Amino acid sequence: xAKSYIPLLIILGVTVLNAVGMAVASHILNPRRPTPQxxxxxxxxxxxxxxxxxxxxxxxxxxxxxxxxxxxxxxxxVPWAVRVRELGWGPFVAVFFFVVVLAVGLVxxxxxxxxxxx
Amino acid sequence: MGEMQELSTFWFVTIGAVKVLAVFxxxxxxxxxxxxxxxRVSAFIQDRLGPNRVGPFGLLQPIAxxxxxxxxxETMPGTAAKFYFVLGPAxxxxxxxxxxxxxPFAAPLPTPVGTVDMVVADVPIGILxxxxxxxxxxxxxxxxxxxxxxxxxxxxxxxxSAQMISYEVALGLSVIAVLLLVGNVTLTETVWQQQxxxxxxxxxxxxxxxxxxxxxxxxxxxxxxxxxxxxxELITGYHTEYSAMKFSMFxxxxxxxxxxxxxxLATLFFGGWDIPFWTGDDMFRHxxxxxxxxxxxxxxxxxxxxxxxxxxxxxxxxAKTGFFLLLYIWIRWTLPRFRYDQxxxxxxxxxxxxxxxxxxxVAGTMLVLEQLEVPFGMLYGGVLTGVSGITTLAFLFFVDRxxxxxxxxxxxxxxxxxxxxxxxxxxPAASN
Numbered sequence: 001x002a003k004s005y006i007p008l009l010i011i012l013g014v015t016v017l018n019a020v021g022m023a024v025a026s027h028i029l030n031p032r033r034p035t036p037q038x039x040x041x042x043x044x045x046x047x048x049x050x051x052x053x054x055x056x057x058x059x060x061x062x063x064x065x066x067x068x069x070x071x072x073x074x075x076x077x078v079p080w081a082v083r084v085r086e087l088g089w090g091p092f093v094a095v096f097f098f099v100v101v102l103a104v105g106l107v108x109x110x111x112x113x114x115x116x117x118x
Numbered sequence: 119m120g121e122m123q124e125l126s127t128f129w130f131v132t133i134g135a136v137k138v139l140a141v142f143x144x145x146x147x148x149x150x151x152x153x154x155x156x157x158r159v160s161a162f163i164q165d166r167l168g169p170n171r172v173g174p175f176g177l178l179q180p181i182a183x184x185x186x187x188x189x190x191x192e193t194m195p196g197t198a199a200k201f202y203f204v205l206g207p208a209x210x211x212x213x214x215x216x217x218x219x220x221x222p223f224a225a226p227l228p229t230p231v232g233t234v235d236m237v238v239a240d241v242p243i244g245i246l247x248x249x250x251x252x253x254x255x256x257x258x259x260x261x262x263x264x265x266x267x268x269x270x271x272x273x274x275x276x277x278x279s280a281q282m283i284s285y286e287v288a289l290g291l292s293v294i295a296v297l298l299l300v301g302n303v304t305l306t307e308t309v310w311q312q313q314x315x316x317x318x319x320x321x322x323x324x325x326x327x328x329x330x331x332x333x334x335x336x337x338x339x340x341x342x343x344x345x346x347x348x349x350x351e352l353i354t355g356y357h358t359e360y361s362a363m364k365f366s367m368f369x370x371x372x373x374x375x376x377x378x379x380x381x382x383l384a385t386l387f388f389g390g391w392d393i394p395f396w397t398g399d400d401m402f403r404h405x406x407x408x409x410x411x412x413x414x415x416x417x418x419x420x421x422x423x424x425x426x427x428x429x430x431x432x433x434x435x436x437a438k439t440g441f442f443l444l445l446y447i448w449i450r451w452t453l454p455r456f457r458y459d460q461x462x463x464x465x466x467x468x469x470x471x472x473x474x475x476x477x478x479x480v481a482g483t484m485l486v487l488e489q490l491e492v493p494f495g496m497l498y499g500g501v502l503t504g505v506s507g508i509t510t511l512a513f514l515f516f517v518d519r520x521x522x523x524x525x526x527x528x529x530x531x532x533x534x535x536x537x538x539x540x541x542x543x544x545x546p547a548a549s550n
Contacts, residue, residue: 003130007134007135007138008239011141011216011218011219011238011239014139015216018211023367026188026189026362026364029188030188030192030362032192041266041267051197060280063283064280066466074287074294077291081298085301088485092482096478099478102474115462115467117459117463
């Protein structure tokens, strides 16, 4: 039923209005007395050393890649999961091998140290 | 037969808009009072008084806080990326509230113009919509952390993103276990199938519940998973540079996420608006009308929606959600924070393989039960409860072995195992 999506659009509109409203209201109401000190990034009261735009650990990139693999896997399982009782053993075996293949991938990443944080 | 009087499009949209405004207002008020409840409960746990000056029992404190935040001066680092700096909090606040739209909060309400579903939008994509929308929450946090151009904020944003996507996998997989039993992705049917099974899914899917609870804590960045804003390490993490109303928006977003997660926990595992030990409230929209369930011959049994049942079930839903809200606060003031490597370890090496194995176990057990032609009811649920219970105990035993979530004490390799130094040496820790 396409009709049932209408309230979703309404609540999306309300939340966008709310978020914009909060930002705009405080922008109008609040005082602005900028000083150079206020415009400095906060580093516990020290004068900031250098810029933030540095290289960062590749670990985060590894996590992002693993996430894509396994989140996709979750979505692939959904169509089977909602019909598991009707489908019976055949698809169960198929899904089992699918999961085993991914588990092997996980074990490989694990043994290669891709999941270690020191 | 419970006649089904469909709403005309005009009434559908009008009532839809009313429900949107009602749910939105309730979520916002609950969020405001969660900030107060958090402080009062923490005060209670720590044997203090907490804020009790503004109004009776401090009940007007959230209003005072809101007013103060909206008229405070805002600062923005001169080096910040201005557009994304403003976009961040707005993006953070939206997904949480929008997710509430598909959660049913009471039994259908009869009105003169037709029976109204007590859910903002009973869309056929239900749980998929929640998974999709809750993933968007990470953007607000990452963007604001990056745009602040502050090292602490940036680190907080990075940690938040890695943590949230890690636990999203486990969250999704624990939901799959629920889908196995429900056979649909809508939350209205999730509630109904729990009424049909005769027990809440927390029993037959106990391990999935534990995974979901842990993932929900990690997704909302609450203690013990609050590394993204660990005060003692990162000042306040990704919102270090935010002040006044934008700071408030992050807090509203966090509490709105907590409210949504509590409502989801109640719906997926604790029967939603179902009243326990009473079949009088069982109700579902079937092709033939409102039904309670099916008799032995497979014919639908009619159900009659009534205002009283709607009110009672609304009360049940609020009570369950309220319990989880309290649990969130309780956990925050009871448990210490994890180390970051422990968080990643738990997410990838324990919860992910655990949830995968558990799904296969539940599916296998269900297929065996189908083969034995056990009807979907108490016995069906009972067998699953037994299997899940044993698995859960095994899981808890395994996690508690001091190897998965290792403590801070020094360890050394003994053969293939890592053993705490003090324990091996027979020191004071040995007796523990």
